[in-house]
Amino acid sequence: MTLMTDPSTLDQALAAFHSTAPEFGGGLSNHGPMVVESLEHAGRSDSIYSWTTGYLSKLDPLPSAPAEAAASVTIEPALGGAEPDTWTRFFLDQIDRRGVDAVIDEWAARLLSGAVGAAGHGALRAAHAIRSLDVRSTDARVVEVAHGLGYWASRFHALPGRSGGGRLSFDRALAVMRPTPTAGWLISERVASIDPRSFGAGVSAAHLPSDPGAAFDEISDLALRVLATHQEATIAFVHAVTVPAALRHLSMRLDREGRRAAAEQAWWVLAALWTAYGRRDPLVGAAGCRETWDELLDRAIAGGDEHHIKLSAAVADESPRVDDALARFVVARVLGAV
Numbered sequence: 001m002t003l004m005t006d007p008s009t010l011d012q013a014l015a016a017f018h019s020t021a022p023e024f025g026g027g028l029s030n031h032g033p034m035v036v037e038s039l040e041h042a043g044r045s046d047s048i049y050s051w052t053t054g055y056l057s058k059l060d061p062l063p064s065a066p067a068e069a070a071a072s073v074t075i076e077p078a079l080g081g082a083e084p085d086t087w088t089r090f091f092l093d094q095i096d097r098r099g100v101d102a103v104i105d106e107w108a109a110r111l112l113s114g115a116v117g118a119a120g121h122g123a124l125r126a127a128h129a130i131r132s133l134d135v136r137s138t139d140a141r142v143v144e145v146a147h148g149l150g151y152w153a154s155r156f157h158a159l160p161g162r163s164g165g166g167r168l169s170f171d172r173a174l175a176v177m178r179p180t181p182t183a184g185w186l187i188s189e190r191v192a193s194i195d196p197r198s199f200g201a202g203v204s205a206a207h208l209p210s211d212p213g214a215a216f217d218e219i220s221d222l223a224l225r226v227l228a229t230h231q232e233a234t235i236a237f238v239h240a241v242t243v244p245a246a247l248r249h250l251s252m253r254l255d256r257e258g259r260r261a262a263a264e265q266a267w268w269v270l271a272a273l274w275t276a277y278g279r280r281d282p283l284v285g286a287a288g289c290r291e292t293w294d295e296l297l298d299r300a301i302a303g304g305d306e307h308h309i310k311l312s313a314a315v316a317d318e319s320p321r322v323d324d325a326l327a328r329f330v331v332a333r334v335l336g337a338v
Contacts, residue, residue: 010040010132011140013052018143020059022084022125022151027186029121029151030059031306033144037128038313039301040135047301054304080114080156088150092143100142104130107149108250109258114156115265116272119187119236120243122152124310127246130253157188159268160196164204170222170267171282177202177275187236190276203271208264212256213321215263216248221322223270224315224330225282233277234334238307240273245314289328293319296328299335308335 017032024030032055036048062085073090094103108126115123126148133141166173182193209215223244227237244266251262291299293316300308312331319327 008138009045009048010036011138013048014132014140014144016052016056017059018140018147019062020056021062022147023118024058024060027188029118029125031121031310032056032059033147034121034124034128035306035309037132038310041131042297042313042316044297044301051301051304051309055306077153079111079153080117082154084147084151084154086150087153088146091146091149091153095142095146100133100137100145103149104145104253107153108253109261111149111152111156112247112258112261112265113158114152115243115247116159116191116269117157117188118151118155119191120239120246120269122148122155123243123250124239124246126152127250131249155188157192159191159199159203159272160194161200161203161268163264164206166205167207168205170206170218170270171225173202173206174222174226174271174274174278174282176205177271177278179278180275182276187239187273187276190236191272194272194275199271199275202275203268206267206271208260208267210260212251212259212263215260216244216251216266217321219244219263219266219270220248220318221326222282224322224327225284226270226274226278228283228287228326228330228333229280230277231333233279235307236273236277238311238334240270241318242310242314243269245318248318283326286323286326287329288325289332291328291332293328296331296335300331303335 013036014033020030022030032052036052039045039048072093073086074093077086077090091103129141129144129148133145178195178198180194182190184190184193223240227241230237247262247266251259254262297312300312311334315327315331
């Protein structure tokens with residue numbers, strides 16, 4: 001597909017990505033829709049065309065389906081069971097019947113407890129899609145909501161454990177959990193093998209602030225400090241930052257109880273990644289960086305890495321709620337600037 005450099009570039013990019021599979025390369029998630037939405041959100045729509053044309057070449061085409069398999073799906077598939085395409089067709093049917101807002105309001109809440117599935121990329125893709133729709137309602141953005149929710153539902157994975165009224169701060173609760181020496185190439189494989197007893201004890205030992213916004217703030221700060229000390233597991237802990245940021249935005253669609261549940265899941269995602277990859281204590285104390293957010297985003301776009309772009313845009317959004325100098329330092333370190 002030829003993309004044009006006009007205000008609807010995001011819509012055209014999304015339409016192009018809708019002809020590609022949600023995964024490629026043996027289980028890697030297709031980051032295209034998330035990155036181009038991040039670029040528009042960050043005011044960098046002029047970079048969507050060049051980035052998209054380069055990234056499309058890495059992806060697998062959407063598998064062609066027999067005519068009978070391409071029909072609408074009207075019966076709810078199994079969470080974590082049916083393939084993404086089946087779930088996407090289910091959500092397209094639901095959106096056609098009920099409207100996109102009603103579908104989002106129901107399913108954003110229902111899918112929360114499986115946010116870690118596919119290393120959080122289902123929740124991420126859905127949250128980016130919803131944010132784009134909040135800016136402008138177009139056919140491509142509505143279809144992307146169906147793709148995002150479909151990927152999330154297909155790769156739904158509920159973590160072991162239960163809500164608890166613990167008293168420990170989040171960083172002290174991490175120390176309760178024993179890292180699990182798991183094998184696996186994909187993040188999702190490592191997370192699926194964590195020790196449920198250690199994980200469950202740790203997540204329930206933490207005190208979740210009653211104000212969801214305050215909880216998200218603390219989780220975001222801790223995730224940045226963990227990322228700062230785990231350069232060998234950068235990709236894993238990038239998601240410990242970006243998934244909570246996405247859940248924060250998505251939680252705006254929910255009532256107070258739902259927002260608190262979203263904050264709790266953000267904590268659980270960070271804790272699961274810590275259990276699978278954590279080897280050192282989080283960064284303690286202050287850190288600084290001379291580069292501005294615009295300069296960091298310039299660097300990320302110039303490098304073209306999908307994780308770098310998403311991280312830079314997400315942390316720039318989070319920076320008013322955390323230590324801004326720390327946030328810029330961590331992003332600069334990931335980008336190789338410090």
